Amino acid sequence: MQIGLIGAGKIGACLARKFKDAGHSVRIANSRGPETLADLAKEVGAMAVSVVDIAKQSDVLIISVPMKAIQQLPANLFDGARHDLIVVDTANYASFRDGRIESLEKGVPETKWVAEQLGRPVVKAFNSISIDSLRKRGRPKGSPERIALPVAGDDQRAKSVVIGLIDEIGFDGIDAGGLDASWRQQLGSPLYCTDLSASQLKEVMQDLTADDHAKLGERRDMALTRLAELRNGLITGDVTQLMRSLASLPGSLRSKLLQRRTKP
Template identity: 55%
Template sequence: MKIGIIGAGNIGGNLTRRLTALGHDVSVANSRGPETLAALVEETGATPVKVQDAARGAEVVVVTVPLKAVPNLPSGLLDEAADGVVVIDTGNYYPQQRDGRIAAIEDDGLTESRWTAQQIGHTVIKAFNGTYAQDILDRPRPAGAPDRVALPVAGDDEAAKRVVRALIDELGFDTVDAGGLDDSWRQQPGTPVYGLAEGTAAVTKALAEASPERPAGHRA
């Protein structure tokens, strides 16, 4: 597939490494410009682009930037994407550590991914937000392996969710359907599944045990 990755930090960089290795056509962008991506491009063969060009022709777009940066993404970001483009949101709200106070999340109770979807004007699939970046490189396993890690995946668009779950399977991980975007609080920071590197049974159990009350450490 043609995949655009916006954000070349730990998650974005390692997804670039793995997805290019699997043969996907990957374009990658960051806020500092294509020229700063030379090392990653040389390593992976991905195409460096400006943020406004990252989604051009893409069937899948991965948004993996700090939450506070989402409103600053270019308007019309997805205008030239492929029809039916699937957008993956890996983001997390860290108000005390990084993002500051976002009223719609704090006061209105929006899930982080619902807020992101509103900002970019396109529904998203929440995935990889609680995954250790190094696990993307170190933990892939073949289907059926007893130590295969499962990732929760939430979203409202069932067809898009199927695309994402198939891509994650190709990357070497199982998935658990975590419901719609309004259910995605179950995989936000501070929940039992966040950072959990276990199989489908443990992930399913952790999602069920989550509390909708945001922990104090993850409130502004």
């Protein structure tokens, strides 16, 4: 499969490596031009291309940039792209970094807003796992330690493809419904960076209510404050333990998870 990635930060670069290792053809792009990605492309075995060319060369296009950068993508980004191109959004909104986006502050699901900016159907995935877990915690199918990742979108075929890709890199992809429900995997939700198994994720996802949605912004801001206090930054396993401690998980599951240290 031809996989394109816009954004070569921690998540984007990690996904490029994993998909290349899984046997896919990988292209990477950023706003500064392909020459700035030469070292990463060589290391990963990917091809560095320009942003305006990447969509037309991809079956799946993963956009892994800060939310504020979505509006800065080229207007002709999708010129020449296949009509059934699958677009994946990995971003999480943080007002201190992205600036205040009023519709998101009012509770519009983040990827619905992204889809509106892009003018394309979008799948939400890879936003709910820490870089530490993404790098280290992929496991063979059937492993009791295998982490599940929610995948939200309105196109069933697109979701199925993304779920298949997630399976290939060592995680269980779980259909999390349409974009209206994608708030359940945003920062502030108990699905965010808590490294749940497939059965646990489904249990928690089904228990979330409209009241949880209404409180999501408050919980997001509290989580961001606590994340900024982590001694070793956001790339360590401490993120998972912190998110578990803050999450509104069912009591028995919360106690069970908090008793377990994150394994490397």
